[in-house]
Amino acid sequence: xxxxxxxxxxxxxxxxxxxSIILLTASVAIITxxxxxxxxxxxxxxxxxxxxxxxxxxxxSPLQLILSSVYQVDAPTGNIDYTEAKKWMKHPFVESAxxxxxxxxxRGFRIVGTTPxxxxxxxxxxxxxxxxxxxxxVVLGSAIAQKxxxxxxxxxxxxxxxxxxxEVHDHQAYTVTGIATPTGxxxxxxILCNIQSVWAMHDHEHEEGAxxxxxxxxxxxxxxxxxxxxHDHNHAEKAHDHEHEENAVISEExxxxxxxxxxxxxxxGIVTWPRILAQNTKMQAASPAIEINRLFALxxxxxxxxxxxxxxxxxxxxxSIFIALYNTLxxxxxxxxxxxxxxxxxxxxxxxxxxxxxxxxxxxFIFGTIVGRVALLFISGSSEDEFKMSFNPFQFVWEKEGYxxxxxxxxxxxxxxxxxxxxxxxxxxxxxxxx
Amino acid sequence: xxxxxNIHFSYGKGTDFSFPNIAAVSGETLLITGGSGKGKxxxxxxxxxxxxxxxxxxxxxxxxxxxxxxxxxxxxxxxxIGLILQQSxxxxxxxxxxxxxxxxWLASGKQAVEKAKQLLAELDLKEQLHKLPSQLSIGxxxxxxxxxxxxxxxxxxxxxxxxxxxxDENAFKVADMLSHLAKQYGTALVIVTHDQRLKDRFSNQISxx
Numbered sequence: 001x002x003x004x005x006x007x008x009x010x011x012x013x014x015x016x017x018x019x020s021i022i023l024l025t026a027s028v029a030i031i032t033x034x035x036x037x038x039x040x041x042x043x044x045x046x047x048x049x050x051x052x053x054x055x056x057x058x059x060x061s062p063l064q065l066i067l068s069s070v071y072q073v074d075a076p077t078g079n080i081d082y083t084e085a086k087k088w089m090k091h092p093f094v095e096s097a098x099x100x101x102x103x104x105x106x107r108g109f110r111i112v113g114t115t116p117x118x119x120x121x122x123x124x125x126x127x128x129x130x131x132x133x134x135x136x137x138v139v140l141g142s143a144i145a146q147k148x149x150x151x152x153x154x155x156x157x158x159x160x161x162x163x164x165x166x167e168v169h170d171h172q173a174y175t176v177t178g179i180a181t182p183t184g185x186x187x188x189x190x191i192l193c194n195i196q197s198v199w200a201m202h203d204h205e206h207e208e209g210a211x212x213x214x215x216x217x218x219x220x221x222x223x224x225x226x227x228x229x230x231h232d233h234n235h236a237e238k239a240h241d242h243e244h245e246e247n248a249v250i251s252e253e254x255x256x257x258x259x260x261x262x263x264x265x266x267x268x269g270i271v272t273w274p275r276i277l278a279q280n281t282k283m284q285a286a287s288p289a290i291e292i293n294r295l296f297a298l299x300x301x302x303x304x305x306x307x308x309x310x311x312x313x314x315x316x317x318x319x320s321i322f323i324a325l326y327n328t329l330x331x332x333x334x335x336x337x338x339x340x341x342x343x344x345x346x347x348x349x350x351x352x353x354x355x356x357x358x359x360x361x362x363x364x365f366i367f368g369t370i371v372g373r374v375a376l377l378f379i380s381g382s383s384e385d386e387f388k389m390s391f392n393p394f395q396f397v398w399e400k401e402g403y404x405x406x407x408x409x410x411x412x413x414x415x416x417x418x419x420x421x422x423x424x425x426x427x428x429x430x431x432x433x434x435x
Numbered sequence: 436x437x438x439x440x441n442i443h444f445s446y447g448k449g450t451d452f453s454f455p456n457i458a459a460v461s462g463e464t465l466l467i468t469g470g471s472g473k474g475k476x477x478x479x480x481x482x483x484x485x486x487x488x489x490x491x492x493x494x495x496x497x498x499x500x501x502x503x504x505x506x507x508x509x510x511x512x513x514x515x516i517g518l519i520l521q522q523s524x525x526x527x528x529x530x531x532x533x534x535x536x537x538x539x540w541l542a543s544g545k546q547a548v549e550k551a552k553q554l555l556a557e558l559d560l561k562e563q564l565h566k567l568p569s570q571l572s573i574g575x576x577x578x579x580x581x582x583x584x585x586x587x588x589x590x591x592x593x594x595x596x597x598x599x600x601x602x603d604e605n606a607f608k609v610a611d612m613l614s615h616l617a618k619q620y621g622t623a624l625v626i627v628t629h630d631q632r633l634k635d636r637f638s639n640q641i642s643x644x
Contacts, residue, residue: 001540005526012528334524341485341520342583343513343541345506429485432520433476 002348006355016324021364023317028368028408030310033375034303035400040391042296045071048185049288051121053270056085056097056277057259062286063295069100069259070288072110072186073387075162076102079256080283086252088260088277095265096121101198101257104158104169109144111158111174111191113198113257119180121261122187128152129178135200138174138193142182152176158201169201199255314411317364321357321415329419337428346424353420354413361412365405436460437482437591437623442491442501444477454478454491457641459623461590464614467627468634469643475627476595478643482625483593484512496590513542517584517622519594519613523576525568531555532564535583542587554582558612574605581613585620592617594626598633610636 010017048070057065058078067074082099089097098121101113112118116131119139129152132139140150150156155173159166174193182188262285264270273285336349373393380391438458445451452474459465469475480486481493484500492499495515503511525534532551539547555564558578563571568579577597584592594613598606610633617624626633634640 001537001546005529005537008528008533009526332527335526338520338524339526339537339541340509341483341512341518342538343509345509348541429480432485433480 002352003355003359006352006359009352010356010359013324013328016320016328017360020317020321020324020360021367023313023320024361024364024408024411025367025371027310027313027317028365028404029371029375030306030313031404032369032372032401033379034306034310035397035404036372036376036391036393036395037379038303039397039400040395044184044389045292045296048122049292051263052261052288053264053267054262054273054285054287055259056080056088056262056283056285059278059282059284062284063291065259065284065286066288066291068102069261070186072112072190073389076258077284079258080260082252082255082257084281085257085260085283088281088283089262091269093264093266093269093273094262096263098261099195099257100259100261101195103198103202104160105162105164105166106156106158106174106191107148108164109141109148109189109191110162111138111193111198113193113195115194118192118261119187122183122185124180124183124185124187126178127181129176131178132193132197133177135194135197136172136174137177137197138191139178139180140176141188141190141192142180143188144191145179150176150179152179172201195257314407318411318415321360321412322418325353325357325416325419329422333423333426333431336423336426337431340426340428341432349426350420350424353423354416357412357416357420358409361408365408369401436497437493437495437625439482440492440494442478442481442488442493444474444481444486444488452477454481454643455641457625459591459625459639461621461623462618464617464624464626464637464639466633466637466640467625467643468629468640470629473643475629475643479593479595479625479627482591483516483518484508510542513538514587515590517587517589517592519577519580519584519592519597521596521599523568523573523580525576525579527567527569530565530567531560531571531579534568534579535586538583539586547586551582551586554586555579558582573600577601577609581616585616585622588620589622592620592622592624594624594628596628596630597626598628598630603632606630606632607636 052070055065055069057069057076058080060077064074065077068076085099088094089099096117098115098117099113100118102110103113104111119125119131124141126139127142129139140148144150154176156176157168157170157173159168161167174191174197180187180192262269270287274287277283277285339349339352340346376391376393380393384390436459439454439456441456442454443452444454454474457465457467467475467478477486481488484493484503487501491501493501495511498511500508500511526537529537532548532555535551535555536546536548539545539551552564555561558581560575560578560582563575563579568576571579592613597613598609601609613624613626614637616622626637628634
């Protein structure tokens with residue numbers, strides 16, 4: 001009954017109530033969004049570096065190397081010599097080493113030359129078909145198969161480089177031989193083939209002049225988005241050569257790859273390799289864990305700023321509830337006196353004021369939780385388009401959202417304390433006598 | 436049945452009141468009159484348990500309410516005392532019926548909806564059940580507060596200047612209605628007033644001086 005009165009009371013002043021609820025909703029929505037983003041973002045990032053201690057790649061920005069070869073979001077730093085890389089892949093420290101060669105994409109999805117080990121590393125099995133064996137056999141990530149509505153046996157042409165608008169390699173089609181199970185990791189959005197395929201696809205364009213190869217390394221295994229423009233001429237001239245290279249084993253001599261994902265047997269390597277490689281080779285060794293921490297530290301500033309903003313709004317909403325309750329107290333003191341006359345106890349009045357505030361807070365919290373998730377849904381949509389990274393708005397981070405709920409309740413109690421105590425200690429005789 | 440024994444009250448700063456002993460039995464009406472500043476409202480508040488006397492006893496059905504704890508007093512007041520104030524106050528967000536039902540819930544923990552409807556119908560408020568109190572006229576509001584005061588069938592009904600804002604015709608109507616209801620519900624009725632019209636109407640009077 002007290003709750004019913006409280007409920008009727010808050011809707012008796014719809015504008016005050018709306019203001020308080022909107023402010024609470026805004027702050028709870030921002031914080032919920034942050035909690036979910038942080039949780040899922042970090043999980044996505046750390047899931048993908050599980051079992052990768054070091055990434056070998058061309059010199060350049062280590063962060064770029066990690067982003068391109070682990071998360072598949074940035075352009076590669078360049079290529080490394082396969083023979084050279086192999087020496088390190090066979091190093092006694094190394095437990096496993098997975099080579100990656102980038103070259104093409106299909107409608108924006110990267111085609112990555114690698115070994116079947118890559119699938120196992122990310123915990124992907126084959127839902128249908130079999131793994132790539134021959135050149136130009138590909139395994140599709142589950143998300144691609146779904147979005148593109150492709151199945152085993154389909155053929156398609158890749159485009160050169162990173163961009164979907166790149167030059168189409170129309171002399172040789174890829175054949176889908178398998179579709180991977182969903183993993184929630186990068187592999188869902190990749191098209192995988194063997195490394196030979198990548199070489200074969202691009203070799204093709206270079207056979208006219210072996211001497212050009214020295215300057216033109218990039219074209220071969222992995223081509224950056226920026227270099228494919230000056231590359232067109234080769235292709236046009238030589239497209240008629242070599243119709244099929246399936247199963248033709250290409251010599252590894254002088255070939256290049258983009259990166260190697262290394263897992264160490266001895267963790268010593270994590271510390272020593274970056275220095276050794278920098279001194280002795282043209283390659284670099286970057287630690288995904290370190291680079292991602294650096295990235296998060298950068299993000300962290302922005303996230304912190306948002307968090308302070310949200311807490312600021314929450315304080316303002318607390319003040320708004322306080323002012324609303326306090327202001328109406330003057331006109332409501334007769335109402336309170338009357339309730340006392342009718343037999344209400346002091347505690348019932350105290351709880352009436354508290355419940356009014358808490359109802360506002362709980363309503364605000366519920367709306368905020370919903371609005372935050374709707375916002376995440378939109379963000380997920382755009383990040384899916386841009387980074388092939390989606391978020392699940394229906395996840396509940398019970399612990400952190402529980403704290404947020406407690407914080408909201410705390411704000412509600414704090415805002416109501418003074419008005420509630422005033423209602424509690426109201427002198428009914430004086431109130432009614434001075435009427 | 437209400438009676439007082441030697442009640443004395445002080446606001447401090449030299450405003451002291453010593454009230455004559457009063458008594459009213461069930462169904463009877465007692466008028467307390469006196470000019471401004473003679474402590475009429477104070478006495479009413481003492482009788483209603485809104486104030487505690489400095490000394491003396493207020494006995495309602497043989498319970499000395501001056502000695503009850505705060506919480507017990509709240510409960511006793513809700514159950515046994517009906518109060519009609521000079522100005523009518525309501526929980527503004529609740530409608531007429533809910534306001535009356537609320538009084539029954541506060542006193543007994545039960546919502547006497549049917550009884551409230553019947554009582555309001557008796558007071559000619561049948562059409563107003565679902566209106567907000569602020570939408571009613573002053574006279575209607577007063578009748579709602581009478582209904583509210585009677586919903587728990589109290590032992591004592593206190594009215595503070597119930598006719599001060601009414602014209603002659605309505606003043607007599609209200610006076611008749613109050614004494615009639617007091618008889619019907621077996622309630623001792625105490626009216627505090629300086630209204631000459633009521634002094635002419637009720638013979639059982641005590642004047643404060």
